[in-house]
Amino acid sequence: LRRNPGETEFHQAVREVLETLGPVLVKYPELAEQKIIQRICEPERQIIFRVPWQDDRGQIQINRAFRVEFNSALGPYKGGMRFHPSVYLGIIKFLGFEQIFKNALTGLPIGGGKGGSDFDPKGKSDAEIMRFCQSLMTELYRHIGEHTDVPAGDIGVGGREIGYLFGQYKRITNRYESGVLTGKGLNWGGSRARTEATGYGAIFFLEEMLKVRGDSIEGKTCVVSGSGNVAIYAIEKAQALGARVIACSDSNGVVVDQDGIDLALLKQIKEVERRRLSAYVQERTGATYLENGCIWTVPCQIALPCATQNELTAKDAQSLVRNGCIAVAEGANMPTTPEGIHVLMDAGIAFGPGKAANAGGVATSALEMQQNASRDSWSFEYTEQRLKEIMVNIHRNCYETSEEFDSKGNYVVGANIAGFLKVGHAMAALGLV
């Protein structure tokens, strides 16, 4: 705490992991001797830099950007870039820390990192987004590379931004290095199923949790917070498997549609027109919009937080329990507060933590890197099948690890320990670096 003052979210993420690791150090004392815990909490490298750019009125704007290269024991640093006004070092460090364990769980050779900027993309023109991305990459390019650090998207960073970032990287370095960024467009090195991967993966993980309980997603009423990349494709896969998704949200309000969210309309508004979610009710009769509403008060059997950190509190969890919720799978990173997690688990709700449940995005990014390295391009069906296998394996690994450490069915314990063991043993093998 004293070393990292004010980094609230980072402290929260570290505490949640460390609280579960006691039995691991008893079983593997060599990891304690090697001071793996102390080492893993300290990023290998943190880069903070200025991003000057000019808006459409010709005014000069200054933002701050970050890249935290947290751990490279398993492979090049890998993790997204977030553009949101709330971004500061504490958020990027929490995300980078979580990424280490998540990436280890995928079973693929990727280390953990994260980056972003306090730039707010809302209301900016395409030209402004492009100038900002070009300026950011003019510094970032010297720190990244397909064998070094491979950024991707996150909140506020999708295909458009990755395009501008990649274009500038290519221009500065004079190298068509496809593997330097993931989340690229399909006709310039991207992978099929990457756009869908995080949302689909969260539903695959949810299905496995329900299977253990002899249940399935079919016919269940679901609510999904957010209406961005993760939320949209979680809704798509949940609907494909027979669930009834009745609500989604953005930072201004909640849409409730008891007939089931019209996904084509939602995509048109969010992906094509880039409008606010409130536009949904103007186009759809029967749907209601709750301005500044709380999505967790909408009765459901399955809740999927897919927006942002700490969006599901103890009070929200109590409301889910009261309304008969049976499962929560986190599409977002750390969306449930520690108190919220306790309420859900005490009530016997199946709880899939983000580290495990949303690992499908980064896993498919690693598949994109594989395709780039072999100059290949796989079909949608094959890539989705690989994603599904990875999610089933992550679930099994977390479940079996929770059993091994006397916490059967506690996926928080399972994910933290399974991820930690993989990275910890690798760090020990690599010596004091």
Ligand code: NDP
């Ligand atoms: P997007 O930018 O596509 O969408 C984010 C959604 O969350 C928007 O609907 C946004 O609403 C809402 N949101 C963001 N910040 C807040 C806030 N402070 N309060 C309320 N709502 C908010 O991002 P993604 O869908 O890519 O990311 C969502 C979550 O999933 C994040 O936690 C991210 O780290 C995580 N994640 C993403 C992966 C990916 O592959 N994209 C992979 C793994 C995890 P509004 O438009 O009003 O801001």
